[in-house]
Amino acid sequence: xxxxxxxxxxxxxxxxxxxxxxxxxxxxxxxxxxxxxxxxxxxxxxxxxxxxxxxxxxxxxxxxxxxxxxxxxxxxxxxxxxxxxxxxxxxxxxxxxxxxxxxxxxxxxxxxxxxxxxxxxxxxxxxxxxxxxxxxxxxxxxxxxxxxxxxxxxxxxxxxxxxxxxxxxxxxxxxxxxxxxxxxxxxxxxxxxxxxxxxxxxxxxxxxxxxxxxxxxxxxxxxxxxxxxxxxxxxxxxxxxxxxxxxxxxxxxxxxxxxxxxxxxxxxxxxxxxxxxxxxxxxxxxxxxxxxxxxxxxxxxxxxxxx
Amino acid sequence: xxxxxxxxxxxxxxxxxxxxxxxxxxxxxxxxxxxxxxxxxxxxxxxxxxxxxxxxxxxxxxxxxxxxxxxxxxxxxxxxxxxxxxxxxxxxxxxxxxxxxxxxxxxxxxxxxxxxxxxxxxxxxxxxxxxxxxxxxxxxxxxxxxxxxxxxxxxxxxxxxxxxxxxxxxxxxxxxxxxxxxxxxxxxxxxxxxxxxxxxxxxxxxxxxxxxxxxxxxxxxxxxxxxxxxxxxxxxx
Numbered sequence: 001x002x003x004x005x006x007x008x009x010x011x012x013x014x015x016x017x018x019x020x021x022x023x024x025x026x027x028x029x030x031x032x033x034x035x036x037x038x039x040x041x042x043x044x045x046x047x048x049x050x051x052x053x054x055x056x057x058x059x060x061x062x063x064x065x066x067x068x069x070x071x072x073x074x075x076x077x078x079x080x081x082x083x084x085x086x087x088x089x090x091x092x093x094x095x096x097x098x099x100x101x102x103x104x105x106x107x108x109x110x111x112x113x114x115x116x117x118x119x120x121x122x123x124x125x126x127x128x129x130x131x132x133x134x135x136x137x138x139x140x141x142x143x144x145x146x147x148x149x150x151x152x153x154x155x156x157x158x159x160x161x162x163x164x165x166x167x168x169x170x171x172x173x174x175x176x177x178x179x180x181x182x183x184x185x186x187x188x189x190x191x192x193x194x195x196x197x198x199x200x201x202x203x204x205x206x207x208x209x210x211x212x213x214x215x216x217x218x219x220x221x222x223x224x225x226x227x228x229x230x231x232x233x234x235x236x237x238x239x240x241x242x243x244x245x246x247x248x249x250x251x252x253x254x255x256x257x258x259x260x261x262x263x264x265x266x267x268x269x270x271x272x273x274x275x276x277x278x279x280x281x282x283x284x285x286x287x288x289x290x291x292x293x294x295x296x297x298x299x300x301x302x303x304x305x306x307x
Numbered sequence: 308x309x310x311x312x313x314x315x316x317x318x319x320x321x322x323x324x325x326x327x328x329x330x331x332x333x334x335x336x337x338x339x340x341x342x343x344x345x346x347x348x349x350x351x352x353x354x355x356x357x358x359x360x361x362x363x364x365x366x367x368x369x370x371x372x373x374x375x376x377x378x379x380x381x382x383x384x385x386x387x388x389x390x391x392x393x394x395x396x397x398x399x400x401x402x403x404x405x406x407x408x409x410x411x412x413x414x415x416x417x418x419x420x421x422x423x424x425x426x427x428x429x430x431x432x433x434x435x436x437x438x439x440x441x442x443x444x445x446x447x448x449x450x451x452x453x454x455x456x457x458x459x460x461x462x463x464x465x466x467x468x469x470x471x472x473x474x475x476x477x478x479x480x481x482x483x484x485x486x487x488x489x490x491x492x493x494x495x496x497x498x499x500x501x502x503x504x505x506x507x508x509x510x511x512x513x514x515x516x517x518x519x520x521x522x523x524x525x526x527x528x529x530x531x532x533x534x535x536x537x538x539x540x541x542x543x544x
Contacts, residue, residue: 006422212400212404214389214393214394216421
């Protein structure tokens with residue numbers, strides 16, 4: 001009798017079966033791919049908004065400074081020493097000396113309607129001061145306390161309320177973004193799970209027969225794992241491209257908004273490539289897990305039926 | 308367990324309970340089958356013939372007892388390696404179980420693909436099987452274009468295409484007229500001549516069993532009543 005020759009691998013058969021179900025899936029395939037694409041699009045877009053909000057907050061923090069007015073005893077040489085000491089305080093990012101003349105000019109600028117009144121002053125009442133910028137707005141109070149201890153300042157203005165508002169905005173944005181991401185992860189998971197379950201269901205007769213005729217679980221189900229990956233890859237690519245275009249279109253408008261709100265000309269968004277990569281990987285992993293769950297459900301059913 | 312060297316299948320005290328009510332369908336069935344035997348399992352409807360074949364095929368797990376085939380035993384496994392077990396067993400189902408959206412040749416190639424045959428061997432083995440059962444000229448037809456007997460022949464071709472050591476056929480002539488039944492039985496003979504496959508054929512038709520069997524096992528009420536050798540003899544209780 002002629003002896004049969006066996007293949008070394010069935011991988012090409014798994015791929016060809018997965019592709020055939022993918023292309024033949026019609027509306028089911030489209031809905032699975034679009035749901036992954038939509039989820040990836042939302043993840044990237046909200047990630048972008050979060051990054052932008054954080055950068056926006058960072059830019060605002062960079063402009064929030066403690067203003068400390070020197071007392072009368074300070075000398076020009078003393079100012080330099082104090083600035084050097086202030087720079088050593090933990091959490092201080094930079095220190096800017098504001099001479100009384102500059103402070104007066106700034107006051108004139110900000111109170112333009114009262115310029116005549118300011119000009120009529122017989123002398124400059126504003127003492128020399130420094131603006132201390134911190135690395136983290138949470139350090140404002142700590143740095144202000146350290147300045148107070150130095151004993152060379154008459155008055156220290158700490159913009160705590162403003163910083164707290166900004167921190168709250170960032171914190172809320174982060175929570176919203178995380179919730180949206182988790183929600184869309186769940187929606188995508190459910191969509192892929194249902195699509196693969198329905199794909200398995202529509203091939204149920206064939207699967208049962210394959211099992212009856214000696215097919216292994218790997219042979220029967222691996223194409224469906226690949227199918228999940230195909231949904232994931234196709235959806236992630238479409239979603240990422242869509243998000244990349246949307247971000248390109250949105251960025252100038254958002255930067256203009258940032259400028260209008262805080263007057264900072266250019267708020268960097270940063271490199272989005274890692275976000276795109278992570279989103280694609282997350283899309284793929286999610287599709288894979290959903291596929292495994294869908295398959296597991298049928299494996300249990302097959303086992304119960306003695307197949 | 309020790310079995311004779313030419314014993315290919317061995318059943319020891321097989322008892323099967325099925326359904327929620329745990330109805331006993333088979334009770335203490337024991338027999339050995341040697342290489343090349345053509346065993347007809349005889350018995351009225353509901354005697355337990357199909358259950359016996361399904362148990363041998365690994366579809367039903369016996370409540371007690373053991374089934375040995377190819378030096379393997381699966382009944383003790385909680386998750387039996389069924390694909391390994393079925394690798395050398397062909398099964399011709401009573402209801403044929405053909406995929407209606409596949410052509411005859413595509414149906415016959417399924418077990419070959421599942422066993423990882425090369426592309427060339429898949430086709431050559433499938434066509435050879437169709438030739439043995441006399442259905443080679445219908446390779447491109449869909450099952451819906453075939454009569455019941457022809458579908459049974461395709462089902463047989465699929466069961467033997469990968470040259471199994473054991474063929475289980477469940478009522479291969481059920482629902483067929485005499486002429487078509489004869490065709491199917493001739494195909495079974497041709498299969499045995501061509502491949503020397505050991506066969507276990509379940510039937511309720513005493514005449515068929517008497518004319519074709521080398522051994523007849525009669526089951527009634529789930530119990531083995533008769534186990535007799537010799538062609539042309541209808542065993543009595």
